[in-house]
Amino acid sequence: MQRIRLRYTKRGRLRFTSHRDFQRAFERALRRAEVPMAYSAGFTPHPKVSYANAAPTGTGSEAEYLEIQLAEVREVEQLRKLLDESLPAGLDITDAVEARTSSFAERLEASVWELRLDGVEPADAERAVAAFLAAEQVDVQRRTKNGLRTFDARGAVIRLEARDAAADRPGDGPCAILRLVVRHATPAVRPDDVLSGLRATADLAPPVPAAVTRLAQGLLDEESGTVTDPLAPDRDAAPAFPTTAAGPSPAGGAQVPEGSA
Amino acid sequence: MPVESVFPRLEALLPHVQKPIQYVGGELNSTVKPWDECDVRWALMYPDAYEVGLPNQGVMILYEVLNEREGVLAERTYSVWPDLEELMREHEVPQFTVDSHRPVKAFDVFGLSFSTELGYTNMLTALDLAGIPLDSKDRTIDDPIVLAGGHAAFNPEPIADFIDCAVIGDGEQAVLEITEIIRAWKAEGRPGGREELLFRLAKTGGVYVPAFYDVEYLPDGRIGRVVPNKSGVPWRVSKHTVMDLDEWPYPKQPLVPLAETVHERMSVEIFRGCTRGCRFCQAGMITRPVRERSITGIGEMVDKGLKATGFEEVGLLSLSSADHTEIGDIAKGLADRYEEDKIGLSLPSTRVDAFNVDLANELTRNGRRSGLTFAPEGGSERMRKVINKMVSEEDLIRTVATAYGNGWRQVKLYFMCGLPTETDEDVLQIGDMAVNVIAKGREVSGSNDIRCTVSIGGFVPKPHTPFQWAPQLSAEETDARLAKLRDKIRGDKKYGRSIGFRYHDGKPGIVEGLLSRGDRRIGSVIRAVYEDGGRFDGWREHFSYDRWMKCAEQTLPEQGVDVAWYTTRERTYEEVLPWDHLDSGLDKDWLWEDWQDALDETEVEDCRWTPCFDCGVCPQMDTSIQIGPTGKKLLPLSVVK
Incomplete structure (x- = not known):
């Protein structure tokens, strides 16, 4: 039984896809691409797909992961291409490796997020970030299924930096970009919780909703505050006689550029 | 003229609304054509x-038919939920x-495609949000032509103030004819403005332009006559009929949404039309x-459609799918073909007979046998004669016995309440029927673990049917009758707990009845309700009966009519009905005779296997019955990778 781990994106307007929507779309893409899936046993067999740690509806992502089990062996890169073509543009399969290690989900220790704050002066954003980082604990509230819940949004934040977006798009109004590295914890601290924290500590209130994108997920290097490609161990564990054209992944892997651009 | 996308402005609103994915488009198999390269x-x-509109076959078909044409583009729009509507107005x-x-x-x-009249208020919301004047007469050359289609358009009079025109019948060819007329008019520099364009459409005899007809009323409120007010406009407007379905294999590339839909x-439409002659059924x-x-056409559509979509279920649609002359071979052929692929096959709208159970068995060869649905519609033998649903209780019991005997655990039965001449006794017999079904089911399955669900809808008389003259049962009487049936079923100690009972109260049916058989005076009610x-x-959570009644009381009495006048009043032979000038092909005298036959409890056969009964459609529309068998079989697909 071949298991394949895939990295995929939620880009542009398709960031409004909910996880349930994605699951349906992905399973249909598997059928169109005629992927020989392994099925669960039972009355209503389901293709074997495990999803990990999906980004919330409305946030974009460059680094979502899932694993599929096949009933027949397939060449990995070819399969990636087929599936990518079968999915709508914006839901793109950017990397694929054959699973050769266990406990993949545990390797998703932390995420790198980018938050684009249109209408926010970079200096204001920097001040707010400094205040947030200076605090021991920043309590925020979020509405959950069980009502309003209060928790700390500071502890899980490994790094938080602000910069000016003007370099990317001169001429437009002010725009600050935040880069956030956050450890996956319980309860999960999401980018909007950090925004609530910035509002709580420094009254930072973006006039329009932030455009949020997950840039990476993976193992956390505590010292440098960076996140490494979770598919790397599978790639490294490849047998000496490669069955697939492994090499660098097509999207340049999940390496996270260091610091700000 | 460049037309900009509103997406950047919409995008800022989407994080604040429920299920934003429904507003972003990008569905698999959707089409975006270059605006400036198209002239219509x-x-x-x-x-x-x-979630309701996306799977609609009518819209999907026309979207594809139009987009396939060079120089023509079609895009889709749906009703936005109130949360987004509020933000769109604000921003x-x-x-x-x-x-x-x-x-x-x-x-x-x-x-706009109206499957039901209950979409009228949503049309007004969309017009207003679009910045298009609600009233046809206030529109200018810069406004689109507002066109209504779908089954409800067979009586467009209640929305006559709001639409510019209506098309009745099949849309495939009609939209292309209309496109050519618009193209020519635009190429000539839009001579004569909107009025000239609408006149060119009206002259074809296949597009109804309400503004070109005057309605005259009698002192008692009834319609005196409906007359064209412009020379060259035909007295009656005809429906459109596509004759060869194999020439129109649409949708070829069904839309696959990201959002969850109903x-x-x-779906593959296996035939169009029905001549079973059920008297309540407007579609038929x-x-x-x-x-x-x-x-073979069906086989090809299923094959191509599955490849294009990745769906795991195929519905074989029609008004009575088991009536296709080659349904047995179709079911077996498809079941053989997709046995390995975990593709589910379903056959909605089936009749009550044992052959159906064989079909259902074939379609569920590998899968689970959960529930089978039958629609006897009337609880008593007498009632079924009135509505011309020729099923005896014996047929039904034999059918369910076969079903339970073949491993089906649940049978669902559909009925209507409020049919013409119906009494409490007729409805109470639904309970007896359900008890007999369970008793037989326990006997043949040897198990007490079987269920029968009785589902009841209120009958609403519809235009262009033999019941168009019938009085509708009031909401109060409907509710009282259903309460008696519920008590009877619940009170049955031996079988009651095996019988599920689902029904709707009578109120929504009254509003639907008002809109179905209404005339132009109803427009004021629709507008008031929208405002x-x-x-x-x-939608139950949005529908307000009280609001409809309040608005009707505000606007109808000054016009000399009221809700009861439109709903519970029986019409006479002489009365001019609001839709008489819209020609569905049915001969009004034939409909009247069929109405009299209904009152006499006389049944009429299906003209597919008996001589013609002169309903009038074929000669009037120059059409004829197109049925098989072709004698062909579905061959296994060759594997091409």
Whole structure:
């Protein structure tokens, strides 16, 4: 039984896809691409797909992961291409490796997020970030299924930096970009919780909703505050006689550029 | 003229609304054509929420037919939920298409498909959000032509003030004819403005332009006559009929949404029309004659459609799917073909006979046998004669015995309440029937673990049917009758707990009845309801009976009529009905005779296997019954990788 781990994106307007929507779309893409899936046993067999740690509806992502089990062996890169073509543009399969290690989900220790704050002066954003980082604990509230819940949004934040977006798009109004590295914890601290924290500590209130994108997920290097490609161990564990054209992944892997651009 | 996408402005609103994915488009198999390279542009709307509208076959077919044409583009728009509507008003974002997010007002035609009358208030919301005047008479050359289609358009009079025109019948060829007329008019520099364009459409005899007809009323409120007010406009407007379904294998590339919708499957229409002659059924009357798609045409559509979509279920649609002359071979052929692929097959709208159970068995060869649905419609033998649903209790019991004997655990039975001449006793017999079904089921299955669900809807008399003259049962009487039946079923100690009972109260039916058989005076009620906040009338949580009644009381009495006049009043032979000038092909005298036959409890056969009964459609529309068998079989697909 071949298991394949895939990295995929939620880009542009398709960031409004909910996880349930994605699951349906992905399973249909598997059928169109005629992927020989392994099925669960039972009355209503389901293709074997495990999803990990999906980004919330409305946030974009460059680094979502899932694993599929096949009933027949397939060449990995070819399969990636087929599936990518079968999915709508914006839901793109950017990397694929054959699973050769266990406990993949545990390797998703932390995420790198980018938050684009249109209408926010970079200096204001920097001040707010400094205040947030200076605090021991920043309590925020979020509405959950069980009502309003209060928790700390500071502890899980490994790094938080602000910069000016003007370099990317001169001429437009002010725009600050935040880069956030956050450890996956319980309860999960999401980018909007950090925004609530910035509002709580420094009254930072973006006039329009932030455009949020997950840039990476993976193992956390505590010292440098960076996140490494979770598919790397599978790639490294490849047998000496490669069955697939492994090499660098097509999207340049999940390496996270260091610091700000 | 460049037309900008409203998406950047919409995008800022989407994080604040429920299920934003429904507004972003990008569905698999959707089409975005270059705006400037097209000279005729259609915005197609299904006036309900995206989750209901997206799977609609009519819109999907026309979208593809139009987009296949060079120089023509079609985009889709749906009703936005009140949360987004409020934000769109606040931020001045107009009604948009989901394909390229262009404002609806920028299109040449705004075409709405009305499966039901309950979409009328949603049309007004969309017009207003689009910045298009609600009243046809207030529109200018810069507004699109507002066109209504779908089954409800067979009586467009209640929305006559709001639409510019209506088309009745099959849309495939009609939209292309209309496109050519618009193209020519635009190429000539739009001579004579909107009026000239509407006149050119009206002259064809296949497009109804309400503004070109005057309605005269008698002192007692009835219609005196409906007359064209412009020379060259025909007295009656004809429906459109597509004769060869194999020439129109649409949708070829069904849309696959990202958002969850009400039908998560691919549908193939296996025939159009029905001549069973059920007297309550508007669809069966207005879509005559029967036109079958061939077994090979069906096989090809299923094959291509599955490849294009990745759906895991195929529905074989029609008004009575088991009546296809080659349904046995179709079911077996498809079941053979997809046995390995975990593709589910379903056959909605089936009749009550044992052959059906064989079909259902074939279609569920590998899968689970959960529930089978039958629609006897009337509880008593007498009632079924009145409605011309020729099923005896014996047939039904034999059928369910076969079903339970073949491992089916649940049988669902559909009925109507409030049919003409119905008494309490007729409805109470539904309970007896359910008890007999359970008793037989326990006997043949040897198990007490079987169920029968009785589902009841209120009957609403519809235009172009033999019951168009019938009085509708009031909401109070409907509720009282259903309460008696409920008590009877619940009170049955031996069988009651095996019988499920589902019904709706009688109130929504009264509003539907008002809109179905209404005339132009009803427009004032629709407008008042919309202005009072009425939206999404097909949704229980949004529908307000009290609002409809309040608005009707505000606007109808000054016009000399009221809700009861439109709903519970029986009409006479002489009365001019609001839709008489819309020609469905049915001969009004034949409909009247059939109405008299109903009152006499006389049944009429299906003209597919008996001589013609002169309903009038074939000679009037120059059409004929198109059925097999072709004698062909579905061959296994060759594997090409």
